Amino acid sequence: MNKKIKINKSVETGLKELLISLLESRKIKAVFTLERNKDAVYYSLITDLEKVDQASPFLPFMPANGGKLLSKLTDIKSISEPIAAVIHPCELAAFIELIKKQQGSLDNLLIISSVCPGVMPINNISETNLDEKIKKYFESAKNSNIPTGLRENCEICSRIIPTNADIIINLMDKDIDNSFELYINSEKAEKFLGDENGEILDSDFDFANNTFPQNIKDIISQKEKNRIAVNEKYKFDQLGMDGLIDLFGKCIGCHSCGGVCPICYCELCDFDSAEHEYKKNVLKSDLNSRAGVRLPPNTILYQLGRLNHISTSCVGCGMCTDVCPVDIPVGMIFSSIGNSVQELFKYIPGENLEEANPITVYKKEELTNFED
Amino acid sequence: MKERIGIFLCECGPNIAEKIDLDKVKEALEHLPNVVIVARHKLFCSLQGKEFLKESIKENNLTRFVIAACSPKQHELTFMIVAEDAGMNPHLFQMANIREQCAWIIEDKDEATKKAILYIKAAYKRVIYHESLDKKEIVANPDVLVIGGGIAGIEASLALAGPDRKVYLIEKTESLGGKIKEFDEVFISFKNGQSIIDERLERIEKEDNIETRLQAEVIDVKGFLGNFIVIVKTGDSEEKIQVGAIIVAIGFELINLSQLKGYGSLDCDDIYTGLEFEKMKKEGKITTKSGSVPKSVGIIHCIGRNEVGYCSGVCCLSSIKFSKYIQDKLPGTNIFEFYRDLTLPDKAYQKFYENIENKGVNFIQADDIKIANEKGLKIKYNKNKSTQPVDMIILSPAYVPAKDSNSLAEMLRIPRDDSGFFTEEHPKLAPVNTSAEGIFIIGCAQGPKSIKDSISQAHAAAGKILASIIPGKKLEPEVRISYINEAFCIGCQKCLNTCNYGAIYFDNLKFISIVNEVLCHGCGNCIASCNSSAIQLKHFKDIQMHQEIIEILR
Amino acid sequence: MDGVILKAQNNDFNKGIKSFLLSGLKNGVFDSFILSMQVPAKDSYAWILTYDEGLVKSSTPISPIMTVQGARALKSLRTGTPTQKIAVVMRPCEMRAVIELSKLNQINLNDLILISYDCPGTLPIKNYLEDPEKGEEVFNKILLDWDDKNIRETCKLCDKVSVQEEKTFQSDLHITTLGIEQNNFAIISNSEKGIEILNELKLEIKNLSSRDEPVKKIIETRRKNRENSRKELIPQLIGLDALSEFFSKCINCKVCRSVCPICYCRQCYFSSEKVKYSMEDYLLQASTRGNMKFLPSLLFQVGRMTHMSLSCVNCGACEDACPMDIKVGQAFSYVGDNVQKLFDYLPGRSFEEPLPLSVYREEEFKEIEN
Numbered sequence A: 001m002n003k004k005i006k007i008n009k010s011v012e013t014g015l016k017e018l019l020i021s022l023l024e025s026r027k028i029k030a031v032f033t034l035e036r037n038k039d040a041v042y043y044s045l046i047t048d049l050e051k052v053d054q055a056s057p058f059l060p061f062m063p064a065n066g067g068k069l070l071s072k073l074t075d076i077k078s079i080s081e082p083i084a085a086v087i088h089p090c091e092l093a094a095f096i097e098l099i100k101k102q103q104g105s106l107d108n109l110l111i112i113s114s115v116c117p118g119v120m121p122i123n124n125i126s127e128t129n130l131d132e133k134i135k136k137y138f139e140s141a142k143n144s145n146i147p148t149g150l151r152e153n154c155e156i157c158s159r160i161i162p163t164n165a166d167i168i169i170n171l172m173d174k175d176i177d178n179s180f181e182l183y184i185n186s187e188k189a190e191k192f193l194g195d196e197n198g199e200i201l202d203s204d205f206d207f208a209n210n211t212f213p214q215n216i217k218d219i220i221s222q223k224e225k226n227r228i229a230v231n232e233k234y235k236f237d238q239l240g241m242d243g244l245i246d247l248f249g250k251c252i253g254c255h256s257c258g259g260v261c262p263i264c265y266c267e268l269c270d271f272d273s274a275e276h277e278y279k280k281n282v283l284k285s286d287l288n289s290r291a292g293v294r295l296p297p298n299t300i301l302y303q304l305g306r307l308n309h310i311s312t313s314c315v316g317c318g319m320c321t322d323v324c325p326v327d328i329p330v331g332m333i334f335s336s337i338g339n340s341v342q343e344l345f346k347y348i349p350g351e352n353l354e355e356a357n358p359i360t361v362y363k364k365e366e367l368t369n370f371e372d
Numbered sequence B: 001m002k003e004r005i006g007i008f009l010c011e012c013g014p015n016i017a018e019k020i021d022l023d024k025v026k027e028a029l030e031h032l033p034n035v036v037i038v039a040r041h042k043l044f045c046s047l048q049g050k051e052f053l054k055e056s057i058k059e060n061n062l063t064r065f066v067i068a069a070c071s072p073k074q075h076e077l078t079f080m081i082v083a084e085d086a087g088m089n090p091h092l093f094q095m096a097n098i099r100e101q102c103a104w105i106i107e108d109k110d111e112a113t114k115k116a117i118l119y120i121k122a123a124y125k126r127v128i129y130h131e132s133l134d135k136k137e138i139v140a141n142p143d144v145l146v147i148g149g150g151i152a153g154i155e156a157s158l159a160l161a162g163p164d165r166k167v168y169l170i171e172k173t174e175s176l177g178g179k180i181k182e183f184d185e186v187f188i189s190f191k192n193g194q195s196i197i198d199e200r201l202e203r204i205e206k207e208d209n210i211e212t213r214l215q216a217e218v219i220d221v222k223g224f225l226g227n228f229i230v231i232v233k234t235g236d237s238e239e240k241i242q243v244g245a246i247i248v249a250i251g252f253e254l255i256n257l258s259q260l261k262g263y264g265s266l267d268c269d270d271i272y273t274g275l276e277f278e279k280m281k282k283e284g285k286i287t288t289k290s291g292s293v294p295k296s297v298g299i300i301h302c303i304g305r306n307e308v309g310y311c312s313g314v315c316c317l318s319s320i321k322f323s324k325y326i327q328d329k330l331p332g333t334n335i336f337e338f339y340r341d342l343t344l345p346d347k348a349y350q351k352f353y354e355n356i357e358n359k360g361v362n363f364i365q366a367d368d369i370k371i372a373n374e375k376g377l378k379i380k381y382n383k384n385k386s387t388q389p390v391d392m393i394i395l396s397p398a399y400v401p402a403k404d405s406n407s408l409a410e411m412l413r414i415p416r417d418d419s420g421f422f423t424e425e426h427p428k429l430a431p432v433n434t435s436a437e438g439i440f441i442i443g444c445a446q447g448p449k450s451i452k453d454s455i456s457q458a459h460a461a462a463g464k465i466l467a468s469i470i471p472g473k474k475l476e477p478e479v480r481i482s483y484i485n486e487a488f489c490i491g492c493q494k495c496l497n498t499c500n501y502g503a504i505y506f507d508n509l510k511f512i513s514i515v516n517e518v519l520c521h522g523c524g525n526c527i528a529s530c531n532s533s534a535i536q537l538k539h540f541k542d543i544q545m546h547q548e549i550i551e552i553l554r
Numbered sequence C: 001m002d003g004v005i006l007k008a009q010n011n012d013f014n015k016g017i018k019s020f021l022l023s024g025l026k027n028g029v030f031d032s033f034i035l036s037m038q039v040p041a042k043d044s045y046a047w048i049l050t051y052d053e054g055l056v057k058s059s060t061p062i063s064p065i066m067t068v069q070g071a072r073a074l075k076s077l078r079t080g081t082p083t084q085k086i087a088v089v090m091r092p093c094e095m096r097a098v099i100e101l102s103k104l105n106q107i108n109l110n111d112l113i114l115i116s117y118d119c120p121g122t123l124p125i126k127n128y129l130e131d132p133e134k135g136e137e138v139f140n141k142i143l144l145d146w147d148d149k150n151i152r153e154t155c156k157l158c159d160k161v162s163v164q165e166e167k168t169f170q171s172d173l174h175i176t177t178l179g180i181e182q183n184n185f186a187i188i189s190n191s192e193k194g195i196e197i198l199n200e201l202k203l204e205i206k207n208l209s210s211r212d213e214p215v216k217k218i219i220e221t222r223r224k225n226r227e228n229s230r231k232e233l234i235p236q237l238i239g240l241d242a243l244s245e246f247f248s249k250c251i252n253c254k255v256c257r258s259v260c261p262i263c264y265c266r267q268c269y270f271s272s273e274k275v276k277y278s279m280e281d282y283l284l285q286a287s288t289r290g291n292m293k294f295l296p297s298l299l300f301q302v303g304r305m306t307h308m309s310l311s312c313v314n315c316g317a318c319e320d321a322c323p324m325d326i327k328v329g330q331a332f333s334y335v336g337d338n339v340q341k342l343f344d345y346l347p348g349r350s351f352e353e354p355l356p357l358s359v360y361r362e363e364e365f366k367e368i369e370n
């Protein structure tokens, strides 16, 4: 390993040409990537060469968590013919978390991801000066700055390296408009790439093992700082129940946050099931004890339940914030609390396919932890 | 276990073979995943064909198969039996209709071949999602409920009752016999109506296995062929009766004269309906209201025929019978029969009519009759150009459905036709069946008819019941039925109303709807009513249908 | 129309309504309430079920934003209510959805007393959230002058804002402010139950013809608004291409469905796993077209339309919540209007009117059989 291919093209053109050549040589059957059509942006499974050429693999938007989509595509049956997927690191992490829950498979998927500068809130897609904004975004990335106007969650996301991707592209590279490097990060990737794609060089960096350029390290540590500051704000011990109730005071119980969350994969959410419906007698006793009951009830219970179910796996993608109709920073809260729970368990979601989710396995230390 | 799928192509003699290039079809299918055999045969539905199919299934250890042939309506059952014979669950196969939908309708052989391949691939896609469905058996109750104690109901009861079959005969009025007990004579034998009934009542008396309920009414029916639960109310008491089949014989009524317009004054003295006149005859005196003997009588046919839109068929004869009554009782009376056209279907009936006419009854064809009461009754016709004064008028009004038809139809969930009579399943092939299995309609409840025809129908229905519910034999209900996923049902009960078999009920405690497995006929009606698809129909689940459809749309 | 006239000092209708409700509580005609109330952080509103006088006093029956469509709130009581005479104060469009859900057995009306009010419209949630204080101010003005500049687009097109001779929505009582003298408001009975309640309260019934003109005027304006806006909208909806374009931004998040009162299913078909495809199926689809968009939002939109547009009450909840600012409410309400016309049906018009597609008719059965 520790190989890379240097391609003397701008990053977008170069990647698309690579994908087209893989399609042409039948090494892959299709490409899963972002397409943009005016103010619409969506993931698409593309077989047509021309359409690949028009795709926007690095558009800084996430209309849906790609990990969630890939899981839906592969959970009945793994793919029988190779497909390349270009996704963000948090989407890959989500996908891996889902695979751990038997909700998908990496078989025959060639995952291409980037050192991610972040994405913008999805509704920015309609802004009139969008092209300008996107240009600025790449300009910042190129110069190793955190772009402005990102999703809140992206501002605090320090897991910007897609350690499990087969191919990694560094978008925070000064030369990106003229040449870029593809880091070959898996044996699988070696099978797909060869001399014909460009000169194969040794790489100084090994993304999988935490060696990467200094500028990226700087960005990570800066984001880490941002994250810690925000985590402080949303720390559960500090918030307590009351704090949480305040944060979710506006929540209308629409469950849309869970609907778009990649980690919420259940066909029927427990909190939508009959078991969780308010029963008359419960209502009565609640009413007696509190003088007033909110309708629909259990909005907080839902948040607590969801936290309980997914916090170890929350990848901080921010999809939930993007869709919340009452502008609650759901993603920030979840990813902060998630982070602290993950730290407790020394677990990083999506980092290692072999490592079981702490919630699903019984660990001895856990008990001792609670005992003292 | 790895799936082993077979695909069988039927030539259907020249029907398919000549229109579709089966070799090409075979080639296109052979490489599909898990397909272990693609074979063709001249005629799969023939004895040899079935044997070949059976052997192929066994030899290749097939787990599923597709047969591309004719419409499943024609031979699905045939091949299900073959599958069973070969030791396979009969639901693990799928038919592709390449005869009616390809060979017969597409001229161009290439096109037909292409379409056939598409259809077979679709069937192949679908069969992968088929599931084994196990047969069920239920014990059938041989007893029968007969609603209506007219001649039809009585005859059916007598034909059915026996040592291992009880009949419950439910009559609304205080006595059995229906209309005809009021008739002094009935054509064409001219026996007395009451005595016809009496003869039968005597037999009922003796038959231990007929239980009669008088002044009784059916108030609720639940269940299905072999297992109906009926609530009967007699007086103030209600009882639960369990039967395997139900016969509806509630007869008819005459159209309400007050509904009719255009006949002039129908509500004067000395105008009688046929039924009223029969009563008068039975009581032995034919007189006008003032007590005098009528010198002239007008008998008018087809009252209300236009309004109901059909010919009641029997009234011509009963009207002519009235002439006979008058001639017998009051010879010399002037009789005028006003008719539109004469319905005299039987060989004996024509003679009867000729006899009466020869005895001096005036038959007048007219279709714009108006009755006027101006210094005595007058019948005006021929666009008011002709007038016939008479002392008495007898009307033959159209037959209409019995009053309770509507409520019974709803209770039994059986359809009625435009005029409101119960509809038979098929006018020629199944004249006494209804669309609900185990429920039959006989006599005038099904439509106007004579006593003779009513009796024939009674016997026909009895025969059907005797043949289908044999005491001791079990019934096999449909297994491709729908079911409701408890977790997804929100209890809106939209599905309840769409089921014509009353197979869905609401569980108040769980607040969800539930399908009764034996009642469900698998018609699929309810599926469309459930937005969230909490209901699924076995063998026609969303995923099964979608797999097939996607493939066809490819 | 007739009704009782009540006082609202300084035109504070909310205060007036609350004292009416509390007098009802005293007289035993109501035993609890479902009202809109500001959340503790004072940046939003929520529905509250209470019998506490204090809570009623701090509630805001007529509130500036529709966070949860009222019918959705009531639906959470579908397995039973804790008391028997719950007075519910909601907007006309919420009432209509309540009636629709009652027909679908999701709301039991027995224990509820539905009180609607003259609705001037609501503010877009997003605008309100930006500056709640200003939102309050703006809305209080709208309550008096009915200026529609700042209300949601869907409200601008809503003509079912008050009761008239011609019945367009059902409730038990209706609170009216339009055309009523300064510092007063009136209550009109809008059902048998409503008549009983007013009788029980022994209030003097007066003729309210003064409101006829203003009500008519506002309805006319709204209809004109609708006509004008539809002129623009219709071409965007006719034809598959136009429709795809209309929903092109849709990210298929289904927030619209989640907040829609009429989408009452436990598990929406379109987020269910009833129909699952494997990658091969998708690949085949992609290869026929060159690409295959995820997730096909048009199927969801059109599917949802076929499921619920017959009952769409034009409440705008979906549009207000859509993160992509798609005019989804206007589209659904346009399609809804047409479907409803076809069946001569108006959702929420009356308690009795059955859902057109749910009644068993003998003739239909005959058609099936033939």
Ligand SMILES: Cc1cc2nc3c(=O)[nH]c(=O)nc-3n(C[C@H](O)[C@H](O)[C@H](O)COP(=O)(O)OP(=O)(O)OC[C@H]3O[C@@H](n4cnc5c(N)ncnc54)[C@H](O)[C@@H]3O)c2cc1C
Binding pocket: B147, B148, B149, B150, B151, B152, B153, B170, B171, B172, B173, B175, B176, B177, B178, B179, B180, B183, B185, B186, B187, B188, B216, B217, B218, B249, B250, B251, B252, B274, B275, B278, B314, B318, B321, B402, B404, B442, B443, B444, B445, B449, B450, B451, B452, B454
């Ligand atoms: C004036 C007249 C003269 C006729 N003359 C002749 C003739 O000479 N020859 C001939 O062949 N035909 C004649 N007919 C026709 C003959 O009446 C019918 O063919 C015959 O009555 C049909 O028998 P049914 O049992 O079907 O109906 P019905 O005789 O009508 O008997 C139906 C029975 O069902 C009962 N019933 C109704 N509703 C219920 C309920 N809900 N529950 C329980 N019981 C119920 C009724 O009380 C009645 O006892 C004549 C008809 C008329 C009107």
Ligand code: SF4
Binding pocket: A153, A257, A260, A261, A262, A263, A264, A313, A314, A315, A316, A317, A318, A319, A320, A321, A330, A331, A332, A334, A335
């Ligand atoms: S909770 Fe929110 S931020 Fe976390 S994974 Fe789910 S959608 Fe992403």
Ligand code: SF4
Binding pocket: A250, A251, A252, A253, A254, A255, A256, A257, A258, A320, A323, A324, A325, A326, A327, A328, A330
């Ligand atoms: S999307 Fe927002 S309003 Fe809806 S449930 Fe989640 S947090 Fe609550």
Ligand code: SF4
Binding pocket: B484, B488, B489, B490, B491, B492, B493, B494, B495, B496, B512, B513, B529, B530, B531, B532, B533, B534, B535
């Ligand atoms: S229609 Fe569907 S959701 Fe409604 S009761 Fe029937 S099965 Fe349940």
Ligand code: SF4
Binding pocket: B481, B482, B498, B499, B500, B501, B502, B503, B504, B515, B519, B520, B521, B522, B523, B524, B525, B526, B527, B537
């Ligand atoms: S499939 Fe549905 S509608 Fe048809 S009989 Fe069964 S339950 Fe009734």
Ligand code: SF4
Binding pocket: C066, C091, C092, C093, C094, C119, C120, C121, C122, C154, C155, C156, C158, C159, C160, C161, C314, C315, C316
């Ligand atoms: S749509 Fe708007 S104006 Fe109409 S009743 Fe609802 S909230 Fe009021």
Ligand code: SF4
Binding pocket: C249, C250, C251, C252, C253, C254, C255, C256, C257, C297, C321, C322, C323, C324, C325, C326, C328
């Ligand atoms: S809320 Fe908007 S973006 Fe989301 S599914 Fe509905 S229309 Fe599409």
Ligand code: SF4
Binding pocket: C256, C259, C260, C261, C262, C263, C311, C312, C313, C314, C315, C316, C317, C318, C319, C328, C329, C332, C333
């Ligand atoms: S579709 Fe939209 S406007 Fe119509 S009822 Fe649902 S939320 Fe309201």
Ligand code: SF4
Binding pocket: B531, B532, C257, C262, C263, C264, C265, C267, C268, C269, C270, C303, C304, C307, C308
């Ligand atoms: S779109 Fe259809 S299935 Fe989904 S919630 Fe609405 S009505 Fe139910």
